[in-house]
Amino acid sequence: MTTIDEFVSLVQDELGLDVTPEDVGRSLDELAGWDSLHLLTLATLLERTTGRSLVLTDLLEARSLERIYAVAVGA
Amino acid sequence: MAVTDPIAELSRAGRLAADYPAVRGLLAGLDEPGLDRAGRLLARVDPDEVLRAHPGLPAVTIAITGHGTLGTLVAPLTAELARHGLLLRPWTGQYDGYVLELADTASGLYEADPDLTVCLLDPTVIFDEVPSPWRVEDVERVLDARLTTLEELAARFGEHARGTLVLNTLPLPSSYPAQLLDLRSRARLGVVWREAAARLLRLAETRLNVVVVDLDPLLAEGIPAVDARLAAYARLQLSPALLARYAREIGHLARLVTGRAAKCLVVDLDQTLWGGVLGDDGVEGIEVGEGYRGETFAAFQRVVAQIGAQGVLLAAVSKNDPEPVAAALADHPGMVLREGDFTRIVANWRPKHDNLTELAKDLGLGVDSLVFVDDSPFECGLVRRELPGVAVVQVDTEPALHTPRLLADGWFTVRELTAEDRARTEKYREDLARKDFLDTFTSLEAYLEQLGVWVRAARAQDADVARLSQLTLRTNQFNLTTRRLQPADVRALLADPAATVVTLRSGDRFGDNGLVGAVLLHREGTALRIENFLLSCRVFGRGVEAAGLSAVLRHARDSGAATVRGLYRPSAKNGKVAEFYTRHGFTRAGESGEGAEYVHDLTAPADPPGHLDLRDELSDSPSLSADISGGDLP
Numbered sequence: 001m002t003t004i005d006e007f008v009s010l011v012q013d014e015l016g017l018d019v020t021p022e023d024v025g026r027s028l029d030e031l032a033g034w035d036s037l038h039l040l041t042l043a044t045l046l047e048r049t050t051g052r053s054l055v056l057t058d059l060l061e062a063r064s065l066e067r068i069y070a071v072a073v074g075a
Numbered sequence: 076m077a078v079t080d081p082i083a084e085l086s087r088a089g090r091l092a093a094d095y096p097a098v099r100g101l102l103a104g105l106d107e108p109g110l111d112r113a114g115r116l117l118a119r120v121d122p123d124e125v126l127r128a129h130p131g132l133p134a135v136t137i138a139i140t141g142h143g144t145l146g147t148l149v150a151p152l153t154a155e156l157a158r159h160g161l162l163l164r165p166w167t168g169q170y171d172g173y174v175l176e177l178a179d180t181a182s183g184l185y186e187a188d189p190d191l192t193v194c195l196l197d198p199t200v201i202f203d204e205v206p207s208p209w210r211v212e213d214v215e216r217v218l219d220a221r222l223t224t225l226e227e228l229a230a231r232f233g234e235h236a237r238g239t240l241v242l243n244t245l246p247l248p249s250s251y252p253a254q255l256l257d258l259r260s261r262a263r264l265g266v267v268w269r270e271a272a273a274r275l276l277r278l279a280e281t282r283l284n285v286v287v288v289d290l291d292p293l294l295a296e297g298i299p300a301v302d303a304r305l306a307a308y309a310r311l312q313l314s315p316a317l318l319a320r321y322a323r324e325i326g327h328l329a330r331l332v333t334g335r336a337a338k339c340l341v342v343d344l345d346q347t348l349w350g351g352v353l354g355d356d357g358v359e360g361i362e363v364g365e366g367y368r369g370e371t372f373a374a375f376q377r378v379v380a381q382i383g384a385q386g387v388l389l390a391a392v393s394k395n396d397p398e399p400v401a402a403a404l405a406d407h408p409g410m411v412l413r414e415g416d417f418t419r420i421v422a423n424w425r426p427k428h429d430n431l432t433e434l435a436k437d438l439g440l441g442v443d444s445l446v447f448v449d450d451s452p453f454e455c456g457l458v459r460r461e462l463p464g465v466a467v468v469q470v471d472t473e474p475a476l477h478t479p480r481l482l483a484d485g486w487f488t489v490r491e492l493t494a495e496d497r498a499r500t501e502k503y504r505e506d507l508a509r510k511d512f513l514d515t516f517t518s519l520e521a522y523l524e525q526l527g528v529w530v531r532a533a534r535a536q537d538a539d540v541a542r543l544s545q546l547t548l549r550t551n552q553f554n555l556t557t558r559r560l561q562p563a564d565v566r567a568l569l570a571d572p573a574a575t576v577v578t579l580r581s582g583d584r585f586g587d588n589g590l591v592g593a594v595l596l597h598r599e600g601t602a603l604r605i606e607n608f609l610l611s612c613r614v615f616g617r618g619v620e621a622a623g624l625s626a627v628l629r630h631a632r633d634s635g636a637a638t639v640r641g642l643y644r645p646s647a648k649n650g651k652v653a654e655f656y657t658r659h660g661f662t663r664a665g666e667s668g669e670g671a672e673y674v675h676d677l678t679a680p681a682d683p684p685g686h687l688d689l690r691d692e693l694s695d696s697p698s699l700s701a702d703i704s705g706g707d708l709p
Contacts, residue, residue, distance in 0.1 A: 016086045016116040033119065037146045040309050041115065056304045 001049050007069045014045055024066040031065075039068075046072040080109060086116040092124040095132060099160045100463035104455070111319065114154030122164045132162050135329045136238075138184045140168035140176045141195030142203075143312035148195065151319040155326030159335060160443070160464065170310065177228040180235040190238045190332050193325060194228075197312035198245050198301075211260045211267065218271040229278055229285050236284075239332060241325060243288045244272045246300035246313070286328060293320050327485040337466060337486040338440055339418070340382055341431065343449035344393035344400065347470060347477070348376060348412065353395055354552045354612050354648065358402050364409015371474040376411035378478050383416055387487050388438060390419040392430045392447070394615065396552075396651075397422040424615065424651070427454050428461035446486045448477075451613070452585035457522050523617065523686040527584045530619050530683070532626035533692040535576035535593070540565045542590045543576065546609050551648040553592075553610035553620065555641070555655060556670065573598045577630075577693060579623045581614055588614055594627050601637040603627075608641070608655070618684035624659050628680035630693040638677060644670030 001007055008021050017033050028034050043059050050072055062068045081101045085091045091098070102113055126134060135156060139145045149165050156163040166187040168176045173194050176184040184192065200221055205213040225242065232240045247268050252261045272289075279287040294300055298316045305311040313321075330336055345352045349372050350362030362369040363376070383389040389412070393400060400422040404414045414420065418438065421430045427449070435442045443464040449455050455469040466486055470477045535543060540562050547560040560568070568574045579592030592610040596603055605627065610620050631639045641656045656673035657663065660681055664674040683689040 012087070013083050014112055014115065016083075016119045035146070037144075040147065040305060040311065040315075043305075044315065056308055060308055 001046075001072070004066070004069050007072070008065070010045065010049065011042070011065065015041060019065065024069070025064055027063055028065070042068060080105075080112070082113045082116055086119075091117065091120045093128050095120070095125045095129055095157075095162065096160075098157050100459065102154065102158045103459045103463065103467060104469065107319070110154050110158075111151065113157075114150035114152075117157055118150040118153040118163075118165075122162055125162055133160065133333055134162040134164050135191065135333060136164040136166065136187060136189045137325070137329070138166040138168065138176075138187050138189035138192040139195065140173040140184060140192065141197075142171050142173060142200045143195070143197055143306075144170065144310045145195060147311055147315060148193070148318050148322060151322035152325060155322045156329050159326055159330050161326075161329055161333065161335075163329075174224060174228065177232055177240075180231070185236060188237060191241055191325065191328060192232065192236065192238060193241045194225075194243075195313070196225075196243050196245050198247060198251065199306075199312050200245065202251065209254075211255065211263045214264060215267040218267055222271055222274050225275065226278065229282055233282055233284050238284070239328070240282075240285045241288060241328060242275060242278065242285065243321065244275055244290050246290055246294055246317075248300045250301075250303075288321065288324050290317070290321065293317065293324070296320070323483075324485065327488050331488055331490065335443060336489055337387075337446045338444040339388040339390055339434075339438060339446070340379065340487070341390045341392050341434065341445055341447045342379060343427075343447075343451070343454065344391055344395060344403075344422075346450040346472065347448055348372065348379070348391070349403070349407075349410075350474065352549075352612060353399050353403055355549045357551075358399060358407055361403060361407065363407060363411075368474055369409055371477075373409055373411050375474060375477040375481075378481065380412055380416060382487060385487070386489075388418045389416055390421070390434055390438075391417055392421045392427055392434065394424055394427075394612070395422040396648075426457065426461075426616070428458050428465075431458065431462060431465060448481060453526070453583065453617070456526070456585065460522055520686060523684075526617075526686070528617050528619075528687040529582055529690060530622040530626075530687055531578075531580040531690040531692065532594075532623055533578050533580070535565075535569055535578045537566075537569065539576075539578050539590060540569070543578070543593055546590070546593055546611065547607070550609045550611060551646070552612050553615065553652050554607070554646070554649050555605075555609075555652060556607045556644040557646040557649060558595075558607050568595065575630075575693075577623070577627060579610070579619060581617070581619045583617075592619060592623055594623055596627065598636075601635070603631040603634075603636040603639045605639065605641040618687050620655070621659065621681070622683040622687055622689045625681055625683040626689060626691045626693055628675060628677060629691065632677045632680060633694045636677065639675040640664065641673040641675070642667070642670050643673065 001010065004024060005021055008019060008024065011017055011019055015038055017031065019031060023031060039060055043054060043056055047054055052074070054071060058071045059068060062071055082098065085094055098117065102110065105113060122134065126132060137152060139148050145167050149167060152165065153163045166184065166189060168184060176182045177194065201214060201217050204217045229240055252264050255261045255264060276287045276289060278285050294317070298320055299314045300317055301312065302314040305314070342348050350368045351360055353361055363372045364370065379389060400420060401414065404410060404412070419434055421434060423430070431445060431447060432442060435445055441464065442462050446466040446468060447458055448468045448470060450470045450472065452469065455467050458465055459467050466484070468481050470480050543565045544560050544562040547558065551557070565576070568576050575596040577594040577596065578590055579594070581588045581591050591614045594608050595606040597606050608620070628639060641661055643653060643656060645653065660679070661673035661675045664672040666672065
């Protein structure tokens, strides 16, 4: 996973959420179908995909997909 | 990154609800990450929408209550139920809401009228209530209080609810005993913890509507009990892997409460019940009872017998002739299972799904009641495709894994055995079925189309010598002249300018089958003579022989031959290929001292079967035979 578009596809395919690259800056609360469990699932998936251990607290505090991606790639 | 699995495609197209009945077939054979993902996608579909589209789909309402975060159980549970063709209607309680939800008979839980109520228990049920710092006496006190609560809740549930209450034993991760520094206290913690577990398990003995799942055997498979970070930050007190494994157990309980427990275990024989290929190796040559592999196959047979002793019907369905199968079961000294242990033994050459359908009908069962174990990805794929209701357990070439694979799912779980189950020794059997091996399998065509079978016909290389010799020595059924060749004989053929040895390799989307066949050719003037044609029975019924023959005929024509002659020499085991030549455009030319002679005039050599991809490398380099003898040694 090297681009935010790939991250968006991961969210689409793995979580089944109907999100587009335009949604990445929105608050998670505004995403249709989002619930807090998705963050836990994403944490596991992102660690598996990136092969890195993430700072889980940063991820859990993220309020947008954009921010989650930034945590995942260590930006 | 794009995922191309069919469930994801249905999800993207918004068709999961509309196509829900197809989901069961799509889930069969998925690995754990695949099933995880499918569960997440399926859990997003509204069950009511599915039921509107498919009112007949069996739905199971499961209430999830407990101490920690509960929602993460929904996705794996959805997938596990879908594997059994069941639709999950979940009801999820509040965080740490189990006491109120089970005690208050007017709660949402009782209102949902669940078929199963899963009360998810984890170690923090106890450790959240001990003081800080704690001593083992504190744990003992809390365990006693909590167990009393659970007993009362189970009693309340039994009086007021219709369904089954599912509890689980509490794992004890080492992070708790390790907090006690003295060994005596640590041992004491183990004692009180297990006494509480036993007390919990006893609830299942005294209350008819309570099931207690012992998590210890699941953890012993090597699953972590807790993910420390998810426990700390998300109050997810049992690891996602454990929840997924537990969901599989609950899936089988759902099968059970909807009357769908499997009733018949159907096993393949070659490489499943014993090692080796009976048709080629003979009764003496198969592996069972002795040696590393033989002992392991015998151990697997004991497990099958163990299942059969508890009311499950046993059957065998094998691509074999009936006589050697009967002989192996009767005479092989290492065999644990004998003919009398089976309700049916079906040994013939028909597609297995046809045999399974007939077997179910004969036994008065639905195909949903069958669990089928086979080592061949081809056979497993075919049965999954044709009969999605049959539970397929795919084993492989490692017999040590047969038992864990078979037992990974509780297909035959029942609430309790009746006297009738234990006494079900009356077996009804029928004559072993025998069908023509070379029958065209019309029902197979569609499957073969999508299987992507390929066949590569090429001239033999030095590196093929060992395998070619082995094929001639071991192949008995598809062996037109049963001429055995030692490696030196094969090498001599490769060096003979008048001889051509054609190797047949095949494969499909399940993988590469390797070198599975050979055609030994000899040039005699304008005639090309097929000295022998061999094919491993692992790949029977896929058109590999027709493709190989087609390549040989084309090669004959392109290299200027006027006719192709073929010889068939009958043996005790090759009767099923007696008509091989006449089925492929040859005419009978008489009898020689060696056997029956057939001839093909090459005016219209048949094309290879349409479902497969023939990679014909015979004609690419006509002069290659001259080079072979100078090839590198393997």
